[in-house]
Amino acid sequence: xxDERKRQILDFxxxxxxxxxxxxxxxxxxxKYNIGVSPATIRxxxxxLEALGYLEQPHVSAGRVPSVKAYRLYVDDLIAAGPEAFEPxxxxxxxxxxxxxxxxxxxxxxxxxLCERTRMTSLVMMPSQPGxxxxxxxxxxxxxxxALLVLVTDSGLVRDTVLHVRENLDPDxxxxxxxxxxxxxxxxxxxxxxxxxxxxxSLGGAEQRxxxxxxxxxxxxxxxxxxxxxYVDGAHNILNFPxxxxxxxxxxxxxxMEKRRSLLDIIREDRAPVTVRIGEELALxxxxxxxxxxxxxxxxxYHGLLGVIGPVRMPxxxxxxxxxxxxxxxxxxxxx
Numbered sequence: 001x002x003d004e005r006k007r008q009i010l011d012f013x014x015x016x017x018x019x020x021x022x023x024x025x026x027x028x029x030x031x032k033y034n035i036g037v038s039p040a041t042i043r044x045x046x047x048x049l050e051a052l053g054y055l056e057q058p059h060v061s062a063g064r065v066p067s068v069k070a071y072r073l074y075v076d077d078l079i080a081a082g083p084e085a086f087e088p089x090x091x092x093x094x095x096x097x098x099x100x101x102x103x104x105x106x107x108x109x110x111x112x113x114l115c116e117r118t119r120m121t122s123l124v125m126m127p128s129q130p131g132x133x134x135x136x137x138x139x140x141x142x143x144x145x146x147a148l149l150v151l152v153t154d155s156g157l158v159r160d161t162v163l164h165v166r167e168n169l170d171p172d173x174x175x176x177x178x179x180x181x182x183x184x185x186x187x188x189x190x191x192x193x194x195x196x197x198x199x200x201x202s203l204g205g206a207e208q209r210x211x212x213x214x215x216x217x218x219x220x221x222x223x224x225x226x227x228x229x230x231y232v233d234g235a236h237n238i239l240n241f242p243x244x245x246x247x248x249x250x251x252x253x254x255x256x257m258e259k260r261r262s263l264l265d266i267i268r269e270d271r272a273p274v275t276v277r278i279g280e281e282l283a284l285x286x287x288x289x290x291x292x293x294x295x296x297x298x299x300x301x302y303h304g305l306l307g308v309i310g311p312v313r314m315p316x317x318x319x320x321x322x323x324x325x326x327x328x329x330x331x332x333x334x335x336x
Contacts, residue, residue: 002054010049010073014074017065017066017313018314023058024063066313071312072278078320082273083295086320088325092114107229108233111232111233114308118322119240120319123309125229125307126229133189139163139175142162148161148163149217151218163213235257238250249289253287253290256286270305273324274320274323276292278312290312291316293314295307297328297330298334306323308323
């Protein structure tokens, strides 16, 4: 059990090492932080922390760096407060909103926003949704005998495509077709929709091109909802950290990021609001110097996951804050 002073010194060392990636000495703690004790006392405390396994000394003449045990203690205290204890990261929320207006897929938008905000590698897992149902269908008139077909599911997923339609299909006619198709298809699973449209040459007065478009989008949704899917963004960001200056080490990390199945196997069973894995807890040798933080978000009656992967020396508090902000936005998006 660490006393208050040892905990304070350990927190300062973690904070400084996260910021600088440079081993921390007693003089640094004395100069930067007003603890009210002499450098000699700080050196003694750091020696005790090293003996207890919370600090490591990479070189004889160097300062100390936090051990995995130290990060675990720090993170456990951080997570114990619960997601509600973190103030919203307004910049992360704004980044997600901006990305969402630029891209069709909310999962890809969330991955991009997390990557931009944290400058680390982000991942988003969309859960399988075997019971996904069609909610609404819209046809919107566009110039040049074209129409935008939009398909919305009960879990909030949206797919759209542009169709070429007959010249005499004005906005009123397209609205009538939309209403007729929505009445016929609303509440049916994407697989049922595929079977229905394959069995009938026409439905509710819609022309064949519209039916083919609906069937194509339903097939896309069926493929996406049949299994868990992981999106990864910013894997190259690991190259910005001195821990990965070694080419072989960086190459091994990037190879794992390409193996989406390995990532799924790690995070699939996460059930806690926030889960943090540090170093060897990731169970992949290529990630032994990394940490992975995940948070849950709601997708209909299912749960997806947002995650950030970076060096063990990551800013845990800010990263959790960013993740919880975007996870709340994702839940609200899919609930609205």
